[in-house]
Amino acid sequence: xxxxxxxxxxxxxxxxxxxxxxxxxxxxxxxxxxxxxxxxxxxxxxxxxxxxxxxxxxxxxxxxxxxxxxxxxxxxxxxxxxxxxxxxxxxxxxxxxxxxxxxxxxxxxxxxxxxxxxx
Amino acid sequence: xxxxxxxxxxxxxxxxxxxxxxxxxxxxxxxxxxxxxxxxxxxxxxxxxxxxxxxxxxxxxxxxxxxxxxxxxxxxxxxxxxxxxxxxxxxxxxxxxxxxxxxxxxxx
Numbered sequence: 001x002x003x004x005x006x007x008x009x010x011x012x013x014x015x016x017x018x019x020x021x022x023x024x025x026x027x028x029x030x031x032x033x034x035x036x037x038x039x040x041x042x043x044x045x046x047x048x049x050x051x052x053x054x055x056x057x058x059x060x061x062x063x064x065x066x067x068x069x070x071x072x073x074x075x076x077x078x079x080x081x082x083x084x085x086x087x088x089x090x091x092x093x094x095x096x097x098x099x100x101x102x103x104x105x106x107x108x109x110x111x112x113x114x115x116x117x118x119x
Numbered sequence: 120x121x122x123x124x125x126x127x128x129x130x131x132x133x134x135x136x137x138x139x140x141x142x143x144x145x146x147x148x149x150x151x152x153x154x155x156x157x158x159x160x161x162x163x164x165x166x167x168x169x170x171x172x173x174x175x176x177x178x179x180x181x182x183x184x185x186x187x188x189x190x191x192x193x194x195x196x197x198x199x200x201x202x203x204x205x206x207x208x209x210x211x212x213x214x215x216x217x218x219x220x221x222x223x224x225x226x227x
Contacts, residue, residue: 047164047207047218062215096163104211105154107175109163 002027004097004110012091012117018084022097022110029078030055035100038071038082040093041112048093052100053080087117121146121210123219131227138195140222142208147188152212155184155193158221159204167206168193198224 008020022036029036037052051061053071061069070083084091094114098106122145132138142153151171156164166175168184171191181196195202203226208219 046220047209049216049218060214064215103152103169104214104216105152105166105169106164106209106211106216107166107169109165111163 002099002108004099004108006095006097006110006113008113008115010114010116012087012115013119014088014117015086018082018087018091018115018117020082020095020097020113020115022080022082024078024080024099029073029080030075033102035060035104036073036080037098037100037106039096039098039106039109040091041096042090042093045093047096050082050084050095089117091115092117120215121148121213121217123208123210123217125206125208125219125222127222128220129223129225131225132198133227134198134200136198138193138198138202138224140193140195140206140224142186142191142193142219144189144191144210148191148210149212151187152210153184153186153191154209154211155182156207156209157202157204158207164207195224 003025005023012018035052038050041047051071053059059071068085073080094112096112098109124143126141153171155168158164172184183194185192205221205223207221
């Protein structure tokens with residue numbers, strides 16, 4: 001059964017870079033059938049797609065965040081990562097990683113990790 | 120960007136009652152690429168319905184989805200205690216992929 005687990009600092013200072021890693025188990029991140037995505041949910045707000053990556057390194061991002069987002073993949077570790085720079089309090093959210101099917105549907109998701117932006 | 124508006128924001132019902140949740144899109148969702156997720160506090164979203172009306176693996180048949188174009192509905196026929204949660208619609212037909220703001224189904 002495929003499982004995803006997010007990891008990274010729970011507290012980031014304003015103007016710094018948020019860095020998270022998603023570790024995939026129970027399946028290979030190098031499968032040609034899937035993309036791998038990041039989604040976030042600010043407290044009390046709706047879910048927002050951040051961006052996705054293919055095992056080859058090809059990425060797509062939400063235009064609203066594209067200028068600040070870097071997504072990378074490490075197939076040797078079965079991991080993919082998110083970097084979001086110049087963070088503000090508005091970036092405080094639970095960050096989820098998920099598998100993205102060819103239809104672009106997200107399933108399954110990791111448990112999520114809360115990242116707070118505060119000095 | 121396709122905006123999704125869910126209604127109502129909160130639905131107060133008793134176990135055994137029928138729940139009807141609405142999701143309206145700002146423009147037509149291509150190929151009915153509309154999904155519904157259930158989320159409980161502290162947990163990841165769980166896929167219930169995809170393609171507007173297909174149940175995901177292991178989802179009970181009391182959950183059903185319908186609709187096309189811009190108007191979609193999730194129906195739970197006979198609420199079980201474990202169904203009280205938040206529900207989100209999600210369109211995956213047009214990038215950027217977007218989600219509704221959610222409907223919370225609470226115990227009356």
